[in-house]
Each structure stands twice: as C-alpha cells, then as structure tokens.
Amino acid sequence: MPKISDERRTERRDQILEGARRCFAEHGYEGATVVRLEREIGLSRGAIFNYFPSKEDLFVELAVRDNARMSEVWISDGLAAVVRAVVELDPAWLSVYLELFRRVRNDPGFRGRIEERQKEFAPANRARIEEAQRNGEFRDDIAPKDLGTFVNLVLNGLALQRAGDDELPSTELVLSLLDDAIGPRVRRGTPSRTRA
Amino acid sequence: MPKISDERRTERRDQILEGARRCFAEHGYEGATVVRLEREIGLSRGAIFNYFPSKEDLFVELAVRDNARMSEVWISDGLAAVVRAVVELDPAWLSVYLELFRRVRNDPGFRGRIEERQKEFAPANRARIEEAQRNGEFRDDIAPKDLGTFVNLVLNGLALQRAGDDELPSTELVLSLLDDAIGPRVRRGTPSRTRA
Numbered sequence: 001m002p003k004i005s006d007e008r009r010t011e012r013r014d015q016i017l018e019g020a021r022r023c024f025a026e027h028g029y030e031g032a033t034v035v036r037l038e039r040e041i042g043l044s045r046g047a048i049f050n051y052f053p054s055k056e057d058l059f060v061e062l063a064v065r066d067n068a069r070m071s072e073v074w075i076s077d078g079l080a081a082v083v084r085a086v087v088e089l090d091p092a093w094l095s096v097y098l099e100l101f102r103r104v105r106n107d108p109g110f111r112g113r114i115e116e117r118q119k120e121f122a123p124a125n126r127a128r129i130e131e132a133q134r135n136g137e138f139r140d141d142i143a144p145k146d147l148g149t150f151v152n153l154v155l156n157g158l159a160l161q162r163a164g165d166d167e168l169p170s171t172e173l174v175l176s177l178l179d180d181a182i183g184p185r186v187r188r189g190t191p192s193r194t195r196a
Numbered sequence: 197m198p199k200i201s202d203e204r205r206t207e208r209r210d211q212i213l214e215g216a217r218r219c220f221a222e223h224g225y226e227g228a229t230v231v232r233l234e235r236e237i238g239l240s241r242g243a244i245f246n247y248f249p250s251k252e253d254l255f256v257e258l259a260v261r262d263n264a265r266m267s268e269v270w271i272s273d274g275l276a277a278v279v280r281a282v283v284e285l286d287p288a289w290l291s292v293y294l295e296l297f298r299r300v301r302n303d304p305g306f307r308g309r310i311e312e313r314q315k316e317f318a319p320a321n322r323a324r325i326e327e328a329q330r331n332g333e334f335r336d337d338i339a340p341k342d343l344g345t346f347v348n349l350v351l352n353g354l355a356l357q358r359a360g361d362d363e364l365p366s367t368e369l370v371l372s373l374l375d376d377a378i379g380p381r382v383r384r385g386t387p388s389r390t391r392a
Binding site: 028091092095096098099101102104105142146149150152153154155156157158159160161163164165167168169170173174177178180181182 | 224287288291292294295297298300301338342345346348349350351352353354355356357359360361363364365366369370373374376377378
C-alpha cells in the first residue's frame, strides 16, 4: 500500500524537520548535536538519518521550506503579506541562518546546494513580479529583476534586524515607503500618508 | 613625554585592531585563536591584551570603529556616500558580524556593551537626519526616527547580501528607489528616471 507509506513518510519528514528547526534555533547550528537532535525530534539517529543523511541536509531542506513558504505567500497574497511574514519569523531561527553565512561563503559545495534548490522558485516569483507590474501593483519602468533584488534587499534588512532583536520600523511604515519606491508611478502626485 | 607616548599608544592600538580585523575576517570569530591573533597582529599576547583584555573587547572596538566611520561618512557626505561605503565593506568581515548575532541575542552583557557604545553616535546621526529634512534632502512628513530606522533597514539588507556574496542591486538603483521612498515629496510628480 504505497499510498499510506507515502503519507507516513511525509509525516515523518515533517516531524524531523520541525524538531530540527527547534533544535537549531535553541542551540545554534554547531550546538545542535546528534544527541540533541534525537531528543528534540523524538527519533533515533538511525531513523533521522534515514531521511536526511546529514545535518547539512536538514538545514538545506529547512531553508528551502522557508523559501517555498515565502514564495507561496508572495504569489497568493502579495508584498504586504510577505513583509508581515518576515517580521513574524522566529529571531532565534533567523540567527542560525546568519551563523551559516561564513560557511556559505567558504564552502562552494554547500553554497551550490542551497542555490540549486532556491532556483526552483525563481520562475514563479519572476512571473508574479511581472503580473504585479501589469496590474499596477508595482511600477513598470524598472526591470522585474531589479524590482526583485530591491524587494529582497528590504526583506533581508528586516530579517537581519529581527534576528538581532533590533527595533523594527513599523510594518505600515515599511509598506508605505516601499510603495513610494516601487509602487505605480501614476500615484506619485498624492502625498504618501493618504495612501497607507 | 606623554605626547609621544600617547601617539605610540594610538599607533599600537591601530596596529592591533587592524590585525585583529584581518584575523577575524579570515578565520571567523571562534577561529581567531590567540596564536593566530599574535601572528596576524605581529605582537605577543601580553602586548595585545595590555590594550584589549579580551577577544570580545577587540570585536566591540572594531564594531564601534565601523559605526563611527559610517556615521562620519553620513554626516559629512550624505546618504549616497554611506550606501557606497556599505557596498564596499569586506564581505568576510561582515560575515563575522553575522556569526555573532546568536551571541548578541543570548548574552545580554555583550549586547549591552555594543549598544552602549553605539549610543555615542545617535545624537549626531539624528541631527543629520533633521538637517537633511530641513534642506530638502529627505521628506519632512515622517518622523526623523522613522526615516532613520528605514534607512538602517536598507543598509542592513545591503550588508547582508554583501556578506553572502549575493548579487547586489546596482548602487544607482538603490539610491534612486531610496530617494523615491524618502526624498522630498515636492518632486513626486516627476518620473523617477529623470531624477537619477
């Protein structure tokens, strides 16, 4: 009965990944030892590594899931929803990403694996930007790629401030200023306050 | 002759800090052992720790120097110059900052020391924002504090993408979109392209 088996496998994968996320967030990447992963996930190392052969695999899969979720939010609900989702990310988990920046810089194999998986979302994200330009959500006098990198810049800045428990600008302010930067040009004449 | 002694002390401090910065950038914070610090700085541990009693002191002082430099650039040359300065920061050194985010989150003493020193620049930075609002560089319908946190957000996003060797949006594009977001409202009617 492959159907049930697949369902069970999916459940088990979810259990492993969510436990691993909690463990990384609490102890950091280096501090998430096999013993701690076993305890947090509630499975033996044999069971865990049957699904994910290494800690690196666990991390890459978690990063990809975050990307997938942000991409889904963006595609179905738009930029304001993504900004709100980033602001609500767990700061402790975000700081695990930051811990791994040196590794990403210094280990081309690790970097390559993450980039390879991130590419999965690029076409749909790009299509959504083009749609936003057509329907007047975004200005259309800037290339979609450039709009995308600027939005990423702002989201990364939010994530970084969130990871450091720094004071965040209000979400409404960020959305209002982002709209002034990348919203449709036809609304330029109106003072931004009335558009919030 | 305290004059010469002071000069020598300043030179020595600079030598230690620049060597420590190179050492952190190359080996990461944890990897910057005392032996490696001695080698990179060219002084014995006794001489180094005579100026900075701990590795943490070295890092805090380097972070404060970066802040001081950015503050100086911003005050004397304005926002465009700061954006260019951030884009030119050493990615390897930036990733050391990121490594320490977990520590900053989890160690209130460490966090407190950094925040205490960062406060030194706040009044001058705030005064510069108010001046930029008066002279028409920035819009004046948003509180200086909110403008500051948004600009920080964008600078943090740039620093994060730079640390990860990610593709950066062109500096001109960032400056143009930032100007659309926080530039003076009176220019809203003109299409942004012509204002670059």
